Amino acid sequence: MTNAVTVSFPAQTQYVSLARTMAAAMAVRADLPIDQLEDLRLAVDEAAAQVVLDAVPGSDVQCVFIESHGSLRIEVRGTTASGVVPATNTFSWTVLTALVDNVTASVNAGEVCLTLHVKRHEPVDA
Amino acid sequence: MSSVDTSPPGDERWGDEQRARERELLDVLASAPEESAEFAAAREELITMHLPLVHHIARRYRDRGENYDDLVQVGTIGLISSIDRFDIGRGLEFSTFATPTIVGEIKRHFRDRTTTIRLPRRLQELRGPVYVATEDLTGELHRSPTVREIADRVGISPEDVLEVLEAQSAYSAKSLDDDGDDDRGGVASTLGFEDPGMEEIEYRESLRPLLDKLPERERQIIMMRFFKNMSQSEIAEQVGISQMHVSRLLARALAELRAGLTAD
Numbered sequence A: 001m002t003n004a005v006t007v008s009f010p011a012q013t014q015y016v017s018l019a020r021t022m023a024a025a026m027a028v029r030a031d032l033p034i035d036q037l038e039d040l041r042l043a044v045d046e047a048a049a050q051v052v053l054d055a056v057p058g059s060d061v062q063c064v065f066i067e068s069h070g071s072l073r074i075e076v077r078g079t080t081a082s083g084v085v086p087a088t089n090t091f092s093w094t095v096l097t098a099l100v101d102n103v104t105a106s107v108n109a110g111e112v113c114l115t116l117h118v119k120r121h122e123p124v125d126a
Numbered sequence B: 001m002s003s004v005d006t007s008p009p010g011d012e013r014w015g016d017e018q019r020a021r022e023r024e025l026l027d028v029l030a031s032a033p034e035e036s037a038e039f040a041a042a043r044e045e046l047i048t049m050h051l052p053l054v055h056h057i058a059r060r061y062r063d064r065g066e067n068y069d070d071l072v073q074v075g076t077i078g079l080i081s082s083i084d085r086f087d088i089g090r091g092l093e094f095s096t097f098a099t100p101t102i103v104g105e106i107k108r109h110f111r112d113r114t115t116t117i118r119l120p121r122r123l124q125e126l127r128g129p130v131y132v133a134t135e136d137l138t139g140e141l142h143r144s145p146t147v148r149e150i151a152d153r154v155g156i157s158p159e160d161v162l163e164v165l166e167a168q169s170a171y172s173a174k175s176l177d178d179d180g181d182d183d184r185g186g187v188a189s190t191l192g193f194e195d196p197g198m199e200e201i202e203y204r205e206s207l208r209p210l211l212d213k214l215p216e217r218e219r220q221i222i223m224m225r226f227f228k229n230m231s232q233s234e235i236a237e238q239v240g241i242s243q244m245h246v247s248r249l250l251a252r253a254l255a256e257l258r259a260g261l262t263a264d
Helices: A013-029 A034-053 A091-099 B016-031 B037-060 B068-085 B094-113 B121-141 B147-154 B158-170 B173-178 B184-190 B204-213 B216-227 B232-239 B243-261
Strands: A003-010 A060-068 A071-079 A102-108 A111-119
Touching: A003 A013, A013 A034, A013 A060, A013 A071, A013 B147, A013 B158, A034 A060, A034 A071, A034 A091, A034 A111, A034 B147, A034 B158, A034 B232, A034 B243, A091 A102, A091 B216, A091 B243, B016 B037, B037 B068, B037 B094, B068 B094, B121 B147, B121 B158, B121 B243, B147 B158, B204 B216, B204 B243, B216 B232, B216 B243, B232 B243
Parallel strands: none
Antiparallel strands: A003 A060, A060 A071, A071 A111, A102 A111
């Protein structure tokens, strides 16, 4: 079973905290240990900030959180002004890859999507 | 604009005489070599002379929950940077020039430090128990506990735990440098590694000076987390602080780095 939650907000930095808060709430649902939870919060913050900074003014950013069996997939989507796929040799990318298990970036028809995957590292007794 | 009263308020003696002195000092800054004693003395006197202006501006912000002395301190940073950037040739009154910079520093301080909502009493009371439970469980489980586990231990809801954690990570950053469990020298000296992986980072040119500006401990934690791929818990153990503390320092350092990288 999967559960998806979507948050949509104006592409402005002051809204990024919404994505961060939602990330933490979803991490609780996925029963992530708090160090992974805090990492995820930072990662979503970073990803959302990245998308916001390159967003077409006036556009919206969507964060889709998909939870299934102790793992989370988060898609951060926005309309890209540069049309360029985020580079992987930046500090921002280094931060993202360190914080989550897997991260990919793509651009399709003017929409950038950063996808973050995180899986509970250690088994947690129910 | 000359009709605007630009004298530092609170000092009635700020008359023609002082204005002339200000001009003299600014002339010294414009002409004397930067490393000369004369330059340093003039700069110093200008700073002292305009402190009432900083106080005046800081007072306007003092009812917003931040420590007044801190506001004066960041305002003074604005004053000093105004003195250093002032171009006498542009014919502006110095205080007209300095005021927006001082206000800017104070506002920036609010943005940086007080994204924190004041913690409701209920959450404040939960902070201690959540912290203790987190530390205990980390020891017992040999891993970072989940929110649910902490909630069970404390006997509160997972939502409350999350709120405490969240408030914690935004909690007034200024206390982090002096909250007792600090062992700055020790941390810095035990971690001698040389920036692994940094060469590949495109931003290294701009990142390096920003990293250098971070307090030593935050810089080390950034390096450990992102370039040595240590977990927050591992860092906590090595540095001798709590994982929650590591998390707060990371969040703050990243915010500072990002602000710096996107500033231009």
